[in-house]
Amino acid sequence: MSIGEGSTGATAGGEAPEEAPGRDFIRDIVAADLQAKRHAGVVTRFPPEPNGYLHIGHAKSIALNFGIAEEFGGRCHLRFDDTNPTREEQEYIDAIERDVRWLGFDWGRHLYYASDYFERLYEWAELLIKAGKAYVDDQSPDEMRIARGTLTEPGRNSPFRDRSVDENLELFRRMKAGEFPNGARVLRAKIDMASGNINLRDPVLYRILHAPHPRTGTAWSIYPSYDYAHGQSDAIEGITHSVCTLEFEDHRPLYDWFLENLPVPSRPRQYEFARLNLTYAVLSKRVLTQLVRDGHVNGWDDPRMPTLAGLRRRGVPPAALRDFVKRIGVAKANSVVDANVLDFSIREVLNKSALRRMAVLRPLKVVIENYPEGQSEELEAVNHPDDPGAGTRKIRFGRELFIEHEDFMENPPKKFFRLSPGNEVRLRYAYFITCREAVKNATGEVVELRCTYDPATKGGNAPDGRKVKATMHWVSAADSLPAEIRIYNPLFMSAAPDAGNFAADLNPQSLEVLANARVEPALATAKPEEPVQFERQGYFSLDPDSRPDRLVFNRTVGLRDTFAKVVGK
Numbered sequence: 001m002s003i004g005e006g007s008t009g010a011t012a013g014g015e016a017p018e019e020a021p022g023r024d025f026i027r028d029i030v031a032a033d034l035q036a037k038r039h040a041g042v043v044t045r046f047p048p049e050p051n052g053y054l055h056i057g058h059a060k061s062i063a064l065n066f067g068i069a070e071e072f073g074g075r076c077h078l079r080f081d082d083t084n085p086t087r088e089e090q091e092y093i094d095a096i097e098r099d100v101r102w103l104g105f106d107w108g109r110h111l112y113y114a115s116d117y118f119e120r121l122y123e124w125a126e127l128l129i130k131a132g133k134a135y136v137d138d139q140s141p142d143e144m145r146i147a148r149g150t151l152t153e154p155g156r157n158s159p160f161r162d163r164s165v166d167e168n169l170e171l172f173r174r175m176k177a178g179e180f181p182n183g184a185r186v187l188r189a190k191i192d193m194a195s196g197n198i199n200l201r202d203p204v205l206y207r208i209l210h211a212p213h214p215r216t217g218t219a220w221s222i223y224p225s226y227d228y229a230h231g232q233s234d235a236i237e238g239i240t241h242s243v244c245t246l247e248f249e250d251h252r253p254l255y256d257w258f259l260e261n262l263p264v265p266s267r268p269r270q271y272e273f274a275r276l277n278l279t280y281a282v283l284s285k286r287v288l289t290q291l292v293r294d295g296h297v298n299g300w301d302d303p304r305m306p307t308l309a310g311l312r313r314r315g316v317p318p319a320a321l322r323d324f325v326k327r328i329g330v331a332k333a334n335s336v337v338d339a340n341v342l343d344f345s346i347r348e349v350l351n352k353s354a355l356r357r358m359a360v361l362r363p364l365k366v367v368i369e370n371y372p373e374g375q376s377e378e379l380e381a382v383n384h385p386d387d388p389g390a391g392t393r394k395i396r397f398g399r400e401l402f403i404e405h406e407d408f409m410e411n412p413p414k415k416f417f418r419l420s421p422g423n424e425v426r427l428r429y430a431y432f433i434t435c436r437e438a439v440k441n442a443t444g445e446v447v448e449l450r451c452t453y454d455p456a457t458k459g460g461n462a463p464d465g466r467k468v469k470a471t472m473h474w475v476s477a478a479d480s481l482p483a484e485i486r487i488y489n490p491l492f493m494s495a496a497p498d499a500g501n502f503a504a505d506l507n508p509q510s511l512e513v514l515a516n517a518r519v520e521p522a523l524a525t526a527k528p529e530e531p532v533q534f535e536r537q538g539y540f541s542l543d544p545d546s547r548p549d550r551l552v553f554n555r556t557v558g559l560r561d562t563f564a565k566v567v568g569k
Helices: 026-035 058-069 092-101 114-130 141-147 167-175 224-235 246-261 285-293 307-314 318-328 339-353 499-505 519-527
Strands: 045-046 075-080 111-113 136-137 186-189 206-210 220-225 240-246 268-273 275-277 335-337 355-357 363-369 376-380 392-398 400-404 424-427 432-440 446-455 481-488 511-519 531-534 538-542 551-557
Touching: 026 058, 026 240, 026 538, 045 058, 045 224, 045 240, 045 424, 058 092, 058 307, 058 318, 058 551, 075 114, 075 307, 092 318, 092 376, 111 114, 114 136, 114 167, 114 186, 114 220, 114 224, 114 376, 136 167, 136 275, 141 285, 206 376, 206 499, 206 551, 220 224, 224 246, 224 424, 240 246, 285 499, 307 551, 318 446, 335 339, 335 363, 335 499, 339 538, 355 551, 392 519, 481 519, 511 551
Parallel strands: 045 075, 075 111, 240 268, 275 335, 355 531, 363 446, 481 551
Antiparallel strands: 136 186, 186 206, 206 220, 363 400, 376 392, 424 432, 432 446, 481 511, 531 538, 538 551
């Protein structure tokens, strides 16, 4: 799912191919523009700020921008809006590139940075000054904020708004030369302090910032604002459709003002769509950063995080995220998507692709008393019930096994069909067994079961036709492997966490570690990002923390929706 320089599955006329996914208003705009020949081709961009890791909300933007380019035979740029060096790190740049590729997209040779254009942006700022459309302001940030006005009250002109062109040029050049301390002065556009759109009330174009930049070093003491750099970067790159989320809708008049008042080489258009909001999650980069810095999670790739790195570590396949964003569609109005929709997409993909294995998360020992001591046998198990091509594997059966502790009850209720004293069940791929005795420790806890098996039921079928009501998974005590299982629950207890006081909504049971699990030997060759289904348990993925002597698996998602139960509904 990558695009290069030319057409990728598009028709010769640049229209959407017949196999394109469901339409939306952005794609309709692009199709209409091409039909009317407003553009020779489609150029989109994904423009992240390298001040944190990408999250699932970015997946929607990535899929939309790269998807449109691919469907209409164009190209999509990856551009880092690196205009704030105090918050940007190479770690974030590397992570963003890795995540976009993992999601299934490629920008080819079209990797750009806003810092590539610093010289031209500066030259254009001087042009605005010479045209009387920008000025240097000496007010403090607080003074500017107060003078800016409110939604119901107009702003007040700065006392420095009528400086001469020569004075503004001199001060701006001295700002560039590093003569003034941080915050002493800014360059502002001269638009309209009485505008009903606050973004047009003389916005800041440049601020003084004595900080080394990851790419330009100490060459600059002033840095452009996002609003100033963004549209001009689009124009320099020849972007045709600048697609962004709804919070930038009020910024569009400013985006257009810059393009109309500068000698830009092209005229991109901005279009807004609804951002992704997900229940039981916070997608604010500020909050995600604080979660990491305050130690509420174990890094940006903690599987409880809604970051792409966290989802990948949890075992979510990129195809599931692409299916999810396609499923929720592209709309003009903001809404909140139920987290179960994401889980549904994950299950849909993993059910088709994940190999089946057996694992016992909370082991209870079983001794089959009538099975010969020192003897074992190999049984055949299928790797995927719906894919004969996935083949089979051998599993070893012997006198001592482990079953799931919850699969036994000494005094079961009426509709409990699993193992209990005197009850017969089927062991998956193996035999019928019957519990004869429960062995307890000094505190009365059941620690071992004494059972018998019926040798005539090999393979799980009785020759006399008798039926059992439960089939249970198991592993051999002799050759199963020790493993740590990490069960990840929602990070927040509230469906709508308060981003302003998110710590109050944190779920203290968001991580459960099962340290004494046992898994079948076939899992010794498991690899990260190759999820498997633990039969009757859910989908799991090997964690990078694993060692040859200690496997660690993360639960990706359960086999069914248990979300309401997990958060205490």
